[in-house]
Amino acid sequence: MSRIESIAPSPEAVAESLAEQRYVADEGLATAIFLAIRLGKPLLLEGAPGVGKTEAAKVIARMLGSELVRLQCYEGIDAAHALYEWNYQRQLLAIRQAGEHEIDIYDDRFLIERPLLKVLRKPDASVLLVDEIDRSDHEFEALLLEFLSDFQITIPERGTLAAAARPVVILTSNRTRDLAEALRRRCVYHWIGYPDAEREARIIALRAGDVAEATARAVARAVRDIRARPLAKPPGISEAIEWANAATVLEKGGSPWPEAFRRAIGVLVKDEEDLAYLAPDFDKIVEDALS
C-alpha cells in the first residue's frame, strides 16, 4: 500500500506523472485514476473511439512501473480465452509417457495462463486492461463481475486462487451498448470527452513527432470544427495527431500550407461519405483554423 501511496499521493501528482509520460489528462481523469488506485476499485473509462482510453491504460501501467496485461474483448469471448486453459495435448502426452508412474496432470506445466490468471498471480507488477468490454456479450460481463469483486478465480481441478493484493484494473468501452449496472457500480467511472482546442493542441504538440506549435493549434481548431458536424465517424485525437504529422511531412515535401492540409485529409476522415460531405466547406475550415 505504501508503494501505491507514494506513487499517487494526490490527483495533481497523478496528472504530473501522466504528463511525464506525455499524456495530458484533465482534472476529472486524474481524479478518477487517483481514486481508482487508492480505493482499489477498477477504473471504467468510456468515450468515443480515439479519445485515448487505451492509451490512458498504457501510461498508467508505465507510471506504476507495471506490466500491462491486455485482454481484448470480442463477441463470444469466454473463460478459456480470459481465465486459463489446460494444454490438453501435453497432458495426453504426459499420461502416455508416465506409463505406470503416477502423474499430476493438473500441474502448473499444463496450465496455460490467460490474462486474468496472469494478473492474479502478479497483482503488484501488472495492470489489467480489459479493452472494449462493450464488444463482449452479457455472459462474459457476468464472468468478469465475479473476478472484479473478489479478485479470485476458481479452477475446479485446483481450487480457488485469490490475488495477494488488489491489482489495478482498467476497463474501456465505446458505449456501443449499455453495460450492466452491476458492473458500473463496482467501478470508478470516467467519461472521456473530446478535449477543448487548447488541450488538444498540447496533446498534438506532445505526441506528434516534428510539428510546429502553430500547426498543432491550427489542427486542433480545424478538428474541433469538423467534429461539430454530423459525420459517420468523427475524427478522434489519434487521427488529429496523424493529420498534423502528415501535413507537416507534405509541407516539407514542398506543398504550401493550406494545400498540405487538404492533401493529408485521408488520415483524418476515413469515410467516403464524410469526405463528400466535408468537401465543399473544407477550404473554409482550414482557412479559419489557420487565421
Added chain:
Amino acid sequence: MSQLAPAADHLLGFARLLRSAGFAVAPEQSIALLRGVTLLGPRSMEDIRQAALATLAPQPDRRGDFDALFRAWFWGDAELAAEGDSDDETRVKDGNAAPEQEAEEPRSEKGGALSSGAERLGARRFAGRGSTLAAFGRALPTALPVRRSLRSVRTRSRGEPDLRRSLRAIARTDGDIPKPPKRRRPLVQRKLLLLIDISGSMKQHTADHLDLAHTIVRHAERAEIFTIGTRLTRITPSLKAADRDAALARAAGFVEDWDGGTRIGPALAAFLAIPRFAAFARGASVVLLTDGLERGGHAEMEIALRRLSTRAHRLSLCTPLAADPRFRPETAALRAVLPFLDDLVDGSSLEALTRFILSLARPAPAAETIWRKAS
C-alpha cells in the same frame, strides 16, 4: 466509524436525492463517495464534484441533470431546469437513461405538451386484435432470422470434439472414453430493430404499431424499438412491462413528438451518429414502419438508408400505402431508396405486418426486382 460526521450525512443525502431523481446509486457507491471525498481532502467543492462523478457514475447522457442536482444540493442553486439542446439538431432520447418505475418523475417539470401526448394515446382504444397478436407472439421466437452463435455449448451428438471434457473423462476412466463429448455453436436469434414513424401522416397506424412493438419486445429474444418523427426516441425499456396498457401508456408518455412532422432522414442520421444505437442495426433485421413521405428533400433519408442497409442483415420498409393495388414506389424519395431496400411491403394492417415479420427468415427477392416487375 459508528457515528457519521454531519458532512457525511450531507453527502449521503445527495446520493438519496440522486436516487429520487431516477439515478441508480448503489450503497457501495455511496461508500466509495465518502472514502473518495476523504482521500481527496476535500480541499474544494470541485473535489467533491469530481469524486461524485467518478464514484456515482452517472450516465453520460444524464450529466446535465446530474450537474443541476449537484448545484442544487451543494450550492443551494434553485434553478433545476435542464439545459435545452439546440433546436436544429434532431433530439435523441434514450428510454434506458431513467429506470422504468420513475420514468415520469424527472420530466414532470416540462408539463403541458407531454401530458397531452399521453392523453392522445389514451383516447385511442384497441379492440379485437388480441388474438392476432397472441398468435404472433407465440410464433415469433422460432420465426425470426437466426445466426450461428460465437459461443459454443455442450452437446451429446453432433459437433466438434470437446477436448476439455474428453480429457477429464479419460483421466476419470483411466484412458477409456466410451463416448467422446462434443461441443457445438448453437443458433441464436438475430437482433430485430423496429423503427416506427409516428408523424402525423401515420397517425391512424401508430396505435397498431405500438401494440406490435410491445408484443415483439415481450416475445423476441433481442429486439430494439425506436420511434422516429421530428425526434428519435428509444422506447424499448418502456415497453418491457408485461401489462400491455401500462407499457403503452409509459411509452406514450415518454415520446414527445406524437403526430408531428416527418423528418425521417435527420432522425435516422441521428440514430446512426450514436455508436451505441448504430450497433443495434449491425447484423440485425431492420424494419421501418413508415409511409416514406419525407418533408423537404430526401437526400438525407437516402444517405441514412444506404448506411443502414450496409449494416443491416435485412432492411425492410413497410408502408401503409402499399395496401392499394395501384401503389407503385414512384415518389422521388421511395425511388431513391428502393435500391437499398430488401423489402418494400404492405404495412397497412396488423395482419399484414405480423405475416411479414414472421416471414423475415425466409429469403425473398430484392424489393427493386419485385417492383420493377410490377410496373
